[in-house]
Amino acid sequence: MVQQLDNLAEETAGKLEWLAGFGKDPEGGVSRLLYTKEWVEGQHALKEWMENEGLKARFDDIGNLFGTLTGKNTNETVLTGSHVDTVTNGGRFDGAYGIVAGIIALKYLKKHFGQPVRNIEIVSMAEEEGSRFPYSFWGSKNIVGLAKREEMESIKDFEGVPFVEAMKNAGFGFADESKGPRKDLKAFVEVHVEQGSVLETEKIAIGVVNNIVGQRRYTVEITGEANHAGTTPMGYRKDAVFAASQMIHEIISMARKTGDPLVTTVGKFEAYPNIVNVVPGKVIFTIDVRHTDKEAIISFTEQMTARMQDISKEHEVEMDIDMWMDEDPVPMDQKVVELIEKQCKQNGLNYKLMHSGAGHDSQIFAPVVPTAMLFVPSLKGISHNPAEFTEPADLAEGVKALIGALYELGYKE
């Protein structure tokens, strides 16, 4: 179905370069945080581009930008897109690629297939990263009716600017909650860079995502006794770093033994007082556990905490373990996944079914709207970094897969 598209790689890479101009850092990265000047300019430039491609463009109340290819039946809409915001000093692809790929896909569909059966819409969502305000998924949560005004009224950014003020200055305001969420959405397909290195390592162009992992996050505090490193014999010590080192070595070994798709990370580690010649009296570290199966997360973390309890007893240290995040896995819609697979096969695309180890807007849509995701490779898995990169040829493969998916969802009765 996807015809020869000689300049697709060049066009997609070029448009990403152009969009990266809004919020370009002197260091080479992109900082386009929610409701900043760079963000406002970026969204308005995208609106102009959508209009130039013949799409009907509009903002919603809070600043999500939509571009519609109007269908015969306007009561049904197939949505694609991603988030326009970046982390501070982030890359050119995260989020942005889903928007650029969507506009180019709609342009192609319009040109080659004319009016669709139902609306096909591209969305440039206001926010996903949680990088300016302590809140994530502001864009997608507004679309599906999960955002609540009262959660936003007291939050401020790192410079003390209230969320409400920033939103107002950007030209937007709260949505009318009494209207409720949109009823016309029949499907959502998000294209995104993998932010991992599975596709690159396995030399596969497209990942068709069938699941977004659930995750639990913990903060563990180990309290022993701070002592002089010279005058305290080994047998007298309650060394928090010694206890923590055994815990971490064992739980990560357990995770490696358990194997894919389980991942476990101790990303943060702080020792106190953190002085070369003092036996550490306290350690605080974090654990991040992810899996596509809820039961597997429960079983692993139960085993993990039991083992940590035992180790803390052996070391005669106190342990406080606080689970502060517990998110369920989010399965993608199997029908949409199958439609996408079918199109990939028909168009000869090199794809694999895989899960997403990171969170995405799709997890907000999936419980409400039949949803699926497409991944393209990330160089060395690097993301949230100016070095984030995807080969133009891979970007083009992702757009082709999206064109196929939207054709299947938007042009068939």
Added chain:
Amino acid sequence: MVQQLDNLAEETAGKLEWLAGFGKDPEGGVSRLLYTKEWVEGQHALKEWMENEGLKARFDDIGNLFGTLTGKNTNETVLTGSHVDTVTNGGRFDGAYGIVAGIIALKYLKKHFGQPVRNIEIVSMAEEEGSRFPYSFWGSKNIVGLAKREEMESIKDFEGVPFVEAMKNAGFGFADESKGPRKDLKAFVEVHVEQGSVLETEKIAIGVVNNIVGQRRYTVEITGEANHAGTTPMGYRKDAVFAASQMIHEIISMARKTGDPLVTTVGKFEAYPNIVNVVPGKVIFTIDVRHTDKEAIISFTEQMTARMQDISKEHEVEMDIDMWMDEDPVPMDQKVVELIEKQCKQNGLNYKLMHSGAGHDSQIFAPVVPTAMLFVPSLKGISHNPAEFTEPADLAEGVKALIGALYELGYKE
């Protein structure tokens, strides 16, 4: 030899309380850093006290304060004392106790035994802690002729004040290096709080120190690869925290198995980027190894680094290990130790021979002058902290042991 001394506990504790008034922190600790106003006032107050006790008091060029009980033979001197400086927000006993105990001991000896055979001198040394300037043992190094002017000329404190300026403002200057070190010193005995919990745990009043440990300190840098915690399967990771946790667990286990007097501490641990959802790409940690026997330090650290090399290979991470301190153990003078033991026995004092796990001015004297140390218990081993405490009764036992030692060294032909 030591007669009934009913008020010794009270007198010693009272004088320590008085001395702590010079540099008293609002939080309850003591900050009496080299050449500060508090330090100058403290040294001059000590000089006045020495004079009141009938000692001949004088400063040397750099600000070490001496009080002499003149002997028949003035070419020979037995020295006691410790350092008057404290760490920032330190305790009332570290250093100060050795000065207060020395003055009280000299007062007692003068009163009960009159003029000694040779000079007995108490010294309140200018500096040991290295807390204001990046230099330690400034006091003792000047006495034995190890301090070098050129090492001091460029150093500054944390507020940028040059060492030379601070010294001049306190009323002191460099010593005349051409004069060389003192030739009259026949012995040095330092009394100090243990700063460990061995004496307290074993319910012993006096530690007679026969050795000061040697130590090696290392900084270890482990370089793996920072990756996304969700999208990087366990098998793809080069997790620096995982590798470091195995190293630390193994080397501290090895040290525990090796046993006393070996101690090994990982006091400082920094993970990078230290974010909950990023696989850590780098860890920097320190290792502090101490033992009374040089060969034992060499053998342990060789085994330790070999095992760490193996672990870094197994984890496919880079390891850089830098030894930035390598100090030999310092044995005390066996004759002086025996004299002290004899006096302890004669006076019925509850003592044990032990090593010092911390560094002291005595290690600067020992290679040049026959030297020994006496310890008294530290509550819970706490030191360098406002909570530093020794029971008045234990303070008195230490003074008694010092009186015995100085009698043995100063009054016998």
